[in-house]
Amino acid sequence: MTDASKAGLSKLTALKYLNLCNNNFSAFDLRPFANLERLQMGHNYNLTKIDATRNENLKELAIFD
Numbered sequence: 001m002t003d004a005s006k007a008g009l010s011k012l013t014a015l016k017y018l019n020l021c022n023n024n025f026s027a028f029d030l031r032p033f034a035n036l037e038r039l040q041m042g043h044n045y046n047l048t049k050i051d052a053t054r055n056e057n058l059k060e061l062a063i064f065d
Helices: none
Strands: 017-019 027-029 038-040 049-051 060-062
Parallel strands (some): 017 038, 027 049, 038 060
16 A cells, blocks of 8 residues: 555544554555644555655654554
């Protein structure tokens, strides 16, 4: 899975917390999630790119194995 739109997540724009641990994302675009404050993406072993350039509310980004 390469992006949020393919996972059907892009319509959940009001989310403040999102846990995507143990998935298979290779890239994730955070731009649709302007209200997001916390994102956890542990154990996404193919993850090589995250775009958070417009996410001013993002306070915590956790990426781990």
